[in-house]
Amino acid sequence: MSTALRPSACPGLLRIVQALDGGICRIKLNGGSISAAQAEAVACAAERFAGGVIEATNRANLQIRGIGTQHGALIDSLMAAGLGPSTVAGDDVRNLMLSPSAGIDQHMLIDTRPLAGQILASLQNHEPFHDLSAKFAVQLDGGEALAMLEHPHDLWLSAVEWNGEQRWAFGLAGCQTDVPVSSVALDQGHALVVAVLEVFLERARPDQTRMRHLLAECPLDEFLADLAERVPLMPVTDWQRDASAGILHIGAHPQRDAGQVYVGAVPPLGRLDPAMLRGVARLAREKGDGSVRFTPWQSLLLPAVQRVDAPYVIHSLEQLGLQCSADDALARLIACTGSTGCGKGLADTKGDARQLAALLQRHGHALNVHLSGCTRSCAAAHRAPITLLAVSAGRYDLYFRDAAQPGFGALHARSLTIEAVAALLDDRSRSPLDA
Structure with a gap:
């Protein structure tokens, strides 16, 4: 691997980019999948060479944040685990997303x-x-039911x-x-x-x-x-992709093979620590097929779990600090790094998201809400049903998805506190007009 890296602001495995909280290394996973041994290598690297923060990304990859000065040692450890590209220049462009349930989905x-x-x-x-x-x-x-379209x-x-x-x-x-x-x-x-x-x-x-x-x-x-002129084409009419399968990345769902399920779990706001990832790897070995799949919902799947073992796996994942129920408000929220780690962030989106989740849970609501610290929308490549765009510390503009509106959708209210957002969403959820 002698080819030099080209200049870019995008982190990769071989290019560590600096942020407020230290360096960021992005590990692009083949098909979003990683072996238990590779998961343990990521946990070890985050522990030894960084601050122990591991993020699941919205393109089914992993990031290590808070990296110190030992860039070479961290990269070498991940390359030795088979997590690197086959060519240096190939690291940037290996951007291919599959369904998290590729090969095992009942409907594929x-x-x-x-x-x-x-x-x-x-x-x-x-x-x-x-x-x-x-x-x-x-x-x-x-054709999988579980696909981010x-x-x-x-x-x-x-x-x-x-x-x-x-x-x-x-x-x-x-x-x-x-x-x-x-x-x-x-x-x-x-x-x-x-x-x-x-x-x-x-x-x-x-x-x-x-x-x-x-x-x-x-x-x-x-x-x-x-x-x-290069490949024979044929029009396809009266067909379009359907993205309305429901919440299939959380909890236990049947696989193609009888008697097996995959179990989906959400790390709080997409973040894991080394102990969490090691625990997930152990469960993958003991109760799955030895692999972990990451998803564009910043969550993970354990495939090939026997149906009878699903309750144990879910309980074990929850003991590790992951959410396995779509009724958990925190499992439905996404938030970027925010002002604690990003110079462009105008608010502590992670902290504010936890506060909002607690308020929504108290009201009995689990809503799909995206908190963005700036207009770049790093945490969500798709348009969320509800978006909070930070305008200052602790204050957000509120948008609702609207197919007729570009960007985040229709602006509903400006400069709301998290308490005001929770109250407004509670009122809206209880309104018969939104039933």
């Missing part, structure tokens, strides 16, 4: 993991792809049944997010991804780093015409 059409392996290999080893932005991302879903990925592929044939429908950021622009045969999935990336790199100017930037100027028909 296709096991996406073999194709994911091919795509990740190309992203890391095909040198022209190293020119992609560190934020350029691909999503692959195989609201992320604005530059390219998404979704398995469909069309006229008796299984195909990959695909869409591009900058177009309608749930309606495909075309489709390819099942055995053309990898060729499609390669072709889309090649056409993008050929057509995009250096300042057009994302697909939406290019398609703002390049007509979609022209892009697809270029694509059709």
